[in-house]
Amino acid sequence: MKLIRILNRSIRDSFKSIFRNFSLSLASMSCTIITLILVSLAMLASYNVTSMTEKIEKDLTVVVFVDKNATYEDINIIKNQIKNIDNINEESIIYRSKEDIKNMMSDESEAFKNILSSYTEEENPLQSTFVLKVDDIRDIKETAVSLKNIDKVTLVKYGETMVDTMINVFDIVRKICLIIVVALIIVTAFLINNTIKITIFSRRNEINIMRLVGTSNTVIKLPFLFEGLLLGAMGSLIPILVTMFGYTYLYESMGGVVFSNLVELATPSSIIYSTSLLLLIIGSGVGMIGSLRAVRKYLKI
Amino acid sequence: MEFIEIKNCYKVYKNGVTALADGNLSIEKGEFVFIIGPTASGKSTLLKMLYREEKPNKGEVYVGGINVVKLRNSRVYKLRRKIGIVFQDFKLLPKLTVYENVAYPLETYGLKGSDIKKNVLKALERVGLKDKYRSYPHELSGGEQQRVCIARAIVNEPMLIVCDEPTGNLDPDTSKEIMDVLLNINTELKSTIVMATHDKEIVNRLKKRVISIKDGIIISDKKKGKYENEVDKNIES
Incomplete structure (x- = not known):
């Protein structure tokens, strides 16, 4: 009972003192608002960079060229061997026979046809x-080597130099955002x-009287x-x-992409x-801890 | 053991000022004691030791059986709840009304609302300010503010009331009123009152126990004492 009464009064007093020291409350609030907006911007940017890089990484495909003279049996053996390699996304493996490719190319243009x-x-x-696609893009080099070592595989292509620099750049961008x-x-x-601290400094008299x-x-x-x-x-x-409406507005007005369809924004939801x-957690947590730290200074004799 | 007991206390501040040297003092329960002496003689330090605003460097202080020196920082509030303190500068919270100021200590102790109201009104009645409970401190005169401060000090019916020059900021007539209130509390509530002052007239009129202190040394302790010439000389010198 006593505890509830004390808690009750503390909450009542905290509301009272927010309004009675309104200018100081406003000062700490506006400071919180400005810095948290910056935090929000940085977080949204970092989210987007992460989701973009993930998307690009997911789209990255490896092409394995098989020897012209390979028979159907060979193809099956190669397929099984590919499946046995770690880091290969099994579901993504697609086989295209030379006939398929010929047809695809013929469809694409008259000249090819x-x-x-x-x-x-x-x-x-x-x-x-x-x-096929890989699970972890960072190990793509080793995976490519393993693929190359399979019998009757003549060539493995994944845009080597471009991908290597991309991985490095993404890693750096992600780290900078964090x-x-x-x-x-x-x-x-x-x-x-x-x-x-400043607001509480002005109330040290009050704290002293309480003591x-x-x-x-x-x-x-x-x-x-x-x-x-x-x-x-x-x-x-x-x-x-600002985060909720601002980002949703931004997303809608830009149609969900930046510059071209290449770079997609993360969906607001x-x-x-x-x-x-x-x-909310950062704001209230920092407010609470800051307040406690500031009071503690005046509680020593 | 007496109610208040100070044994071989020494207090030297960091700046080298000796506020109390080999202080020995005992005060009985229900006594009314004046502590007199010139400015910076150590009166305030002596009082502050009673409610542990200051700790002596050496020696022992007992108040109501509590060893004040050994009291831990986080336990000081338990001692303070048994002591009412009246200050020269009142130390009222300017943004709270008279009622809220007096109710303040009880609220933080977690008392029931109805009990708080009863005690606050009783205390305000005792100091004669019941009809001004809604005013804010700045709307009151100095004497009235001091009475609010006294009401706050007695609202918990403490065993000891410590007054640090309560009439220091007031004119003689108002001082007399304040002293009447304090005497009344001394007889009715049976609270021990220790009061530091350099108001010669008050001390001489009331004929209570007088302890005089100079340069941190207790130089005399007399029942029914007066603000004697001897002390005067010391003040002047």
């Missing part, structure tokens, strides 16, 4: 191929912490804890709205909720 029609089945200069997000969160924590009339340290801390939590949560409200939740 004319040229290819002059060859009989035996003379067909094309090679049968396996088209660093920016983490750095921004730390900056936010600092800024909010400092603003709250003198025999209020226990825990009970002194409680209203400040709730106040920090509330200010942080309220400060994260606007960034959350897939990221705005988790981002919003994170903003």
Whole structure:
């Protein structure tokens, strides 16, 4: 009962002091708003970069060329051997016989059709191929070597140099994004912490009086804890709205892509909720901890 | 053991000022004691040791059987709940009304709302401010603010009331009113009152126990004492 009464009063007092120290509350809130909007931007950007790179990685295919003279039995053996290699996405393996390829090319253009029609089945200069995808793009080099080592495989193509640089660039971009997000969160924590420190500094007299009339340290801390939590949560409200509506608007106005169809944006529903939740947690968490840290300073004798 | 017991206490501040040297003192329950002395003589330090705002470097302090020196930081509030403190500068919360200011300590102790109301009104009645419970501190005169401070100090009916120059900021007439309130509390609530002052007139009129202190040394301790010439000389010198 006593505990409930104390909690009740602490929450009431925290609301009261937010409104009675309105200008200071506004200061810490606007600081939270600005920094959290930055955090939100960085998080959205990093999400998008990650999803883009994942998409591109998924689309990357490896083409395995089989020796012209390979028989059907050979093809089957090769297929089984490919399946046995780690890092190969088994479902993605597609076999295209030279006939298939001939037909595909003929469909594509008249010129090809004319040229290819002059060859009989035996003379067909094309090679049968396996088209497949890998599970982890980082190990693609080793996988390509294993594929090449299979008997009667003449060539393995995956755009070697381009892919290698792409992997490196994506890795760097991803790391930079992560660093920016983490750095921004730390900056936010600092800024909010400092603003709250200033607001509490102006109330050290109040804290001192509480101590003198025999209020226990825990009970002194409680209203400040709730106040920090509330200010942080309220400060994260606007960034959350900006994230939800701003990103959805951006996505729709750009048609879900950047510049061309090559780079697709992540769909709003897939990221705005988790981002919003994170903003709320960061805002209220940092507010609460900052507030507690600032009060603790005045609770020592 | 007496109610308040100070044994061989030394207090030297970091800047080298000796606030108390070999202080020995015992005060009985229900006593009304003046502590007099010039500014910076160590009066306030002596009082602050009672409610553990300051710790002595050496020696022992007992209040109501509690060893104040050994009290842990996180337990200090338990001592303070048994002590009412009246300050020269009132230390009221400016954004709370008179009622809220007096109710404040009880609320943080987690008392029931109805009990709080009863106690607060009783305390305000005792200091004669019942009809001003809705005012804010800045709307009151100095004497009235001091009475609010006293009401806050007695709302928990403490065993000890420590007053640090409660009339220091007030004119003689208002001071007399405040002293009447304090005397009343001393007789009615049986609270021990320890009051630091340098108001000669009050001390001489009331004829209570007087402890005089100078440069951190207790120089005299007299029942029914006066603000004597001897002390005056010391103040002047």
